[in-house]
Amino acid sequence: MSLHPVIAEVTERLRERSRDTRAAYLDRIHAATIDGPHRGRLSCGNLAHGFAACNAQDKTALREGHAPNIAIITSYNDMLSAHQPYERYPTFIRDVAREAGFTAQVAGGVPAMCDGVTQGRAGMELSLFSRDLIAMTTAVALSHDMFDGALYLGICDKIVPGLLIGALSFGHLSGVFVPSGPMPSGISNEQKSKVRQAYAEGKANRDELLEAEAASYHSAGTCTFYGTANSNQMLMEIMGLHLPGASFVAPDTPLRDALTAEAVRRCAALGKAGEHLPIGQIVDERAIVNGVVGLHATGGSTNHLLHLVAMAQAAGIALRWEDFDALSSVVPLLARVYPNGYADVNQFHDAGGMAFLIDQLLSAGLLHGDARTVAGTDLSGYAKVPSLDASGVLTWMPVSKESGNRGVLRGVAEPFRTDGGLRMLHGNLGRAVIKVSSVPEDRQVIEAPAIVFHDQDEIKRAFDRGELNRDFVAVVRFQGPRAIGMPELHKLTPTLAVLQDRGHRIALVTDGRMSGASGRVPAAIHVTPEADDGGPIAKVRDGDIVRLDAVKGTLEVLVNAEEFAARSLAVEDLSRHQHGMGRELFGLFRRNAVAADLGAGVL
Template sequence: MKLNSTVAAVTERIIERSADTRKAYLAQIDALAQRKPGVERMGCANVAHSFAAMPSDDKFKVVMERAPNVGIVTAYNDMLSAHAPYQHFPDVIKTEARKHGATAQVAGGVPAMCDGITQGMPGMELSLFSRDVIAMSTAVSLSHDVFDAALMLGVCDKIVPGLLIGALHFGHLPTVFVPAGPMTTGLANSEKSHMRVLAAEGKVGRKELLETESKAYHGQGTCTFYGTANSNQMLLEAMGLHVPGSAFINPGNSFREELTREALRTVLGITKGQAFTPIGRLVDERCIVNAMVALLATGGSTNHLIHWVAVARAAGISINWDDFCSLSDVVPLVARVYPNGEADVNAFQEAGGPGYVIREMLDNGLMHEDVLTVRPNGMREFTGIPAMENNKLVWNVAGPTPDDSVVRPATAPFSQNGGIKVMRGNLGRSVIKISAVPTDLHIIEAPAKVFDSQEALLAAFAAGELDHDVICVVRWQGPHANGMPELHKLTPPLKALQSKGFDVALVTDGRMSGASGKIPAAIHVSPEAAAGGPLAKVRDGDLIRLDAINGELNVLIDATEWAAREPARMPQAQRSANSMGIGRELFSGLRHNVTSAEEGACTWL
């Protein structure tokens, strides 16, 4: 299938834009890849320290026989449902490595925090920056420089982008990502969401709400909605960095462990010889475009318009929101997974999952097929769905979907365009996830109500001050101001207002991860208010027009008056509150140095 002309054009302009930085990056990783193995170039004391804790047989293999040594970087902790399954993965990997004449070591651990726990809490202001902390932790883990390859064990929101950024800074190493899978289906996400609205309206109490939440979040694995965590897994499949089809196999599934063993076999297969495939070579401009297409085709998390800009930069590649916007014009929406539909990720997997989506994109010229992956047969392997037959892993190519309410062919999609759009106007640049927003709500024009914090909005809602058509502007929520927290706590009250028949929208320089659902939400507004962005000029009563059809976000004020208006300053009390307590003092340097959301919110440039 001939590559779509827009996909080709976007790829070409990314290649041209990135020419110098990509060339420098490849020269650096190629030089590192050509060195002798660590045990040959290091001093005896260094080598002895490196392998002192290894069992004698493993030590002999790696030191005397020069066996491949695989570094494991893990996000395991037993507090978070998504990462608890990783507890025994290293033992499984080490055992499998020995079977193949190799060794493996846990190189290090990275922190993993859960936005679901910190929503609306001070700890959420560490969330976005935890990505770069994870990247640095990955670098520290691999800094002992004795590894021939690496396995990355992580799943959730900032963890996968952080591991990937860190891995790309060790781009000379072949690397495979090892997922743990989603939890089994509990209470339907739509029922959970409805109960949250009832709670916001005061119609149910804490006891009933907690029972509901506990039925939804009930066991090991990622949350079952299609948020950032599960979008991560879809993107890694589209980049060819997983064992094919391993993203959404539940932790308790009988062959989850075999997929983990296959990850070790896969990374060994690309570690030496003609098949040598370091991650820095694999993640090229075409690979990044494939990830962007997968995000748009599935209506994935808006967080990736931040994270994948940073990921690309780590590989010497420059992408921007306009690239996403151009691709969104031609990439059809072929999946409806909550919050874009009723299905959860388990139903998505049963309907065909990543294999189905990737096949549809390849067959319709919307993804690059001629790319490197961690597998010998390229992207076509990622159209397969894994299964165990006669105690052996096999992959069955995705056929027609058994449920076209969840996934559809690219020729008969849910929408002809991707689920994410870039907004432009005198309020700056922002993004909106429209895949879940009814078409009659794609344009909202209403007076502004300005809030300096999400707590202020919640208080106004509780006091009945928002019972009218309104566009809520929540500012001082960007990376510089307070680390750009997600504002999921705002969704239930805004839905409650919408259910009363009011025209409601949200405009913010904070994040929502697409969890705004049916609420039109222009998020990631850049430049942010704390950096002198136009949200600092908005006043209560200003008429704002949010037009997701034409991608426009404007305050409807005379241009001369708007230009002359003095921007507000972030309240000092709020600035102080955002910088103290729950470890936030330690992140002050990151807030000071961070780039804008559109530049990837990077703290390491």
């Protein structure tokens, strides 16, 4: 199938826009490439330090041999369910490497925080910036120059983007991303959502809520709803940085171990002279466009309007929101996974998962099939399903052309939507993003009076006082990266959903984030410029009529232009957000963060 003309046009525009920066990036990684093991450049003292703690076999290999040495960059901790399975990976990886005749070492660990734990707490104000910190710590781990390739062990929200940004700073090395898989399905997402809303209305108590949450988040493995963590896994696979079919295989199973072992061997192979394919060459304009297409086709996390921009920039590629918008118009929505449907990622995987999705998009010319991958194939090799044969050998078989569950996953001939459901908004309030894939058709245009808030907790207090039983647009500002680090505002979801279910016409406008869990309530998020950077959202007053039109792609306050221009900007004392829970250490990040449409980071 020939490439869809819009895919081709966006890719060419991206190449042209990135011509100089991409060329400079490729020149840098070419200059860092050498023949033979990288540790061969080290002095005797350097090298002795590098292998001092190794066992005798590895020490001999590192001292005398020419085999690759693979870095393990791990985000293991046993507080994150998604990352707990990584506890045994270093030993497993080293054993696989030795058996294959090369070596592997844990080069370093990166921080891994959980947005689910910090949601609505002060720690969430460190969350977005942890992405750039992870990139920096990845670079520190690789800076010893002992390695010929790297395995990146990460799953969740900021962790995979941070690892990839750091990996691309060492883009001359081979690299493979290694997932750990989702936890088994717990109670249904619909049941969990009902209990959350009941709690918001005072119809369920804390014990009942905790019981529901614990029945949902109940085991090692990734949370099973389709938020940023699982969007990350989809992206790494469709961008060719996972092995085919690796994203959603359960932890601690023979198939998961076989995929991990093969990832170790592939990383070493990609670092050798004959097959040398560094990660900086895999992540090119085609891979980035494929990632955006995958995001649209699955209704993925809006956080990637920030993260994909930052990841692309790390490879010298100038991805912009306009590219997301153009691609959304032609990429159909093929998956409905909670919060955009009833299913979880295990049901998505069982219905055909990534292999079916990629096969369908390739058949419609919506992906760059010739993109390079860590598997050593083009992207058509990802339209296959991994399994173990009777002898326990890893093999891949072509995926079925029929979905295993049309309520979860569909082909391009019968999509859930003809577009990706992700829209850009423009107007006199600035630029913003909205995900409409689960917003009812009659709620995609909201015109109502503004109620202005400077803290998400103010909304719950106003709700409890009975002040929000009416149509309104909640304008929640001073939530951007320069203000308080752009925390996610998920605490708003149950409250606003309750009000919408009561029949009120409700919308949210914010310079903060809602990520992959934004759902039925229309939400214009990532508003830029942010309030703390002089954005017009700082001029909105209570009672102003705000119009959010996701159909036309506009976001406006319906105030006379001269009057609005003459208004002064609201000012907020944010000092309470600058200390405690480590926030004082991130002042440098807040002061230097770029706008949301440029990635909202400092790198």
